[in-house]
Amino acid sequence: MKSIVENFDLFAPKLVDKEEYYCSGHRACQGCGEALAIRLMAKALGKDTVVTNATGCMEVTATPYPTTAWKLPWVHVxxxxxxxxxxxxxxALKSLRRKGKIADRDVKVVSIGGDGGSFxxxxxxxSGAMERGHNMIYIVYDNxxxxxxxxxxxxxxxxxxxxTTRPAGKQSVGNTTWKKNMAEIMVAHKVPYVATACHSYPFDFMDKVKKAKKVNGPAFIHCLAVCPTGWRCPSDACIKMGRLAVETGVFPLYEVENGKYKMTIEMPKKLRPIEDYLKPQGRFRHLTPDQIQIFKGMAMLEYNKVLERIKHSKSWSDMTS
Ligand SMILES: Cc1ncc(C[n+]2csc(CCOP(=O)(O)OP(=O)(O)O)c2C)c(N)n1
Structure with a gap:
C-alpha cells in the first residue's frame, strides 16, 4: 500500500493547476502585475476556456507575430x-451545446481588457453584455x-x-478625478457575481475566478494590476504595491453575490497610512501634504461606502419577500 506522501494528490486539495496556459516568453515588462494576474486567471479557469482580449499591453506583449504565449483558444479583438x-x-457555445458537440464539457468564455478598454x-x-445576461466572465486588468x-x-x-496626458507640473497636480467605481456599476446591472481582486493575493483572486466560472450568467471581476513602468516603482515592488493598495484601504478586496457585499481579505481596524502606498510611486512623488489629504479623502469615501454596503446590504432574494 502507498504511503500518504506517495498518495499526496489523493489526500491534499488541489491548490493550483500545475499546467501553464499563459506561458513564459511573452514580452511584458519585468515585474508586470497584469501578466501575473492573467497567468493566475488562466490556471484558475483551466483548458475549457475561450478568451477574448481587447487590444492593450496583454495582447501586444503576448502575441508578437508569429508567436503566442496563450495555450487557450484566444481571440484578439x-x-x-x-x-x-x-x-x-x-x-456560439450555446449552439454547439444544443447540437451535442460539447455536451460533456463545461466551456466558458472570458473576456478581458485593460482599464482603458473597459472603463x-x-x-x-x-454594459450590454452584462445587462443581457450572457453566461460569461468579464475581467478588467486595471493598471x-x-x-x-x-x-x-x-x-x-x-x-x-x-x-502623459495629465502631467504634474507647476500648475497641475496631474489627474484631478477619481476612479470610476466599476464594481458598483456592475452591481447596478444586477450582475450576480461581482468582485474586486489583485494579483498580490493570488488565492483570493483564483477563488474568485473559479466562483465566477460557476455562475450560470454574467460575472465581473475588477483586478488591480500593478504596472511598475507606469507607476514609476521598482519592478520587484509589484507584489508589495498591490498589498499596500489593499492594506491602506485604497483598493479593498470584496465580492458581491446577488447584491450582498462581503470583504474577502479582512481589513485591519486601523488602516496603514496612505503615504506608505503613495511614497514609493514616482507618479505620486510631487504630491504635497494637502494633496495627499485630498487623495486620502477620495479613497476613504470609497472605502467607507464599501463598509456601509457590507453592513447593510442584503441578497436580492432576501429583499423580494
Ligand atoms: C479605437 C482605438 N483607439 C486607440 C487605439 C490605440 N490603443 C491600443 S492599446 C491602447 C491602450 C490600452 O490601454 P488599456 O486598455 O488601459 O490597457 P493596457 O495597455 O494598460 O493594458 C490604445 C490607446 C486602438 N487600438 N483602437
Whole structure:
C-alpha cells in the first residue's frame, strides 16, 4: 500500500493547476502585475476556456507575430469590443451545446481588457453584455492608465497620478478625478457575481475566478494590476504595491453575490497610512501634504461606502419577500 506522501494528490486539495496556459516568453515588462494576474486567471479557469482580449499591453506583449504565449483558444479583438465578441462566442457555445458537440464539457468564455478598454472605450459593450445576461466572465486588468500606448490617463486613473496626458507640473497636480467605481456599476446591472481582486493575493483572486466560472450568467471581476513602468516603482515592488493598495484601504478586496457585499481579505481596524502606498510611486512623488489629504479623502469615501454596503446590504432574494 502507498504511503500518504506517495498518495499526496489523493489526500491534499488541489491548490493550483500545475499546467501553464499563459506561458513564459511573452514580452511584458519585468515585474508586470497584469501578466501575473492573467497567468493566475488562466490556471484558475483551466483548458475549457475561450478568451477574448481587447487590444492593450496583454495582447501586444503576448502575441508578437508569429508567436503566442496563450495555450487557450484566444481571440484578439478591437479596443472597444472584447465583451461584444465574448457575448458572440457565448452564443456560439450555446449552439454547439444544443447540437451535442460539447455536451460533456463545461466551456466558458472570458473576456478581458485593460482599464482603458473597459472603463472607457469598451464600456458600452460590457454594459450590454452584462445587462443581457450572457453566461460569461468579464475581467478588467486595471493598471490605472492606457499603459500600452504610453501612460495616458483613463477613467480608472486615481487623483494626483502624473500621466502623459495629465502631467504634474507647476500648475497641475496631474489627474484631478477619481476612479470610476466599476464594481458598483456592475452591481447596478444586477450582475450576480461581482468582485474586486489583485494579483498580490493570488488565492483570493483564483477563488474568485473559479466562483465566477460557476455562475450560470454574467460575472465581473475588477483586478488591480500593478504596472511598475507606469507607476514609476521598482519592478520587484509589484507584489508589495498591490498589498499596500489593499492594506491602506485604497483598493479593498470584496465580492458581491446577488447584491450582498462581503470583504474577502479582512481589513485591519486601523488602516496603514496612505503615504506608505503613495511614497514609493514616482507618479505620486510631487504630491504635497494637502494633496495627499485630498487623495486620502477620495479613497476613504470609497472605502467607507464599501463598509456601509457590507453592513447593510442584503441578497436580492432576501429583499423580494
Ligand atoms: C479605437 C482605438 N483607439 C486607440 C487605439 C490605440 N490603443 C491600443 S492599446 C491602447 C491602450 C490600452 O490601454 P488599456 O486598455 O488601459 O490597457 P493596457 O495597455 O494598460 O493594458 C490604445 C490607446 C486602438 N487600438 N483602437
Amino acid at each position: 478591437a479596443f472597444p469590443n472584447s465583451a461584444a465578441v465574448g457575448a458572440g462566442v457565448e452564443a 472607457d472605450i469598451g464600456f458600452q459593450a460590457i 490605472e492608465a492606457y499603459m500600452n500606448t504610453g501612460i495616458q490617463r483613463s477613467g480608472a486613473t486615481p487623483y494626483g497620478a502624473s500621466t
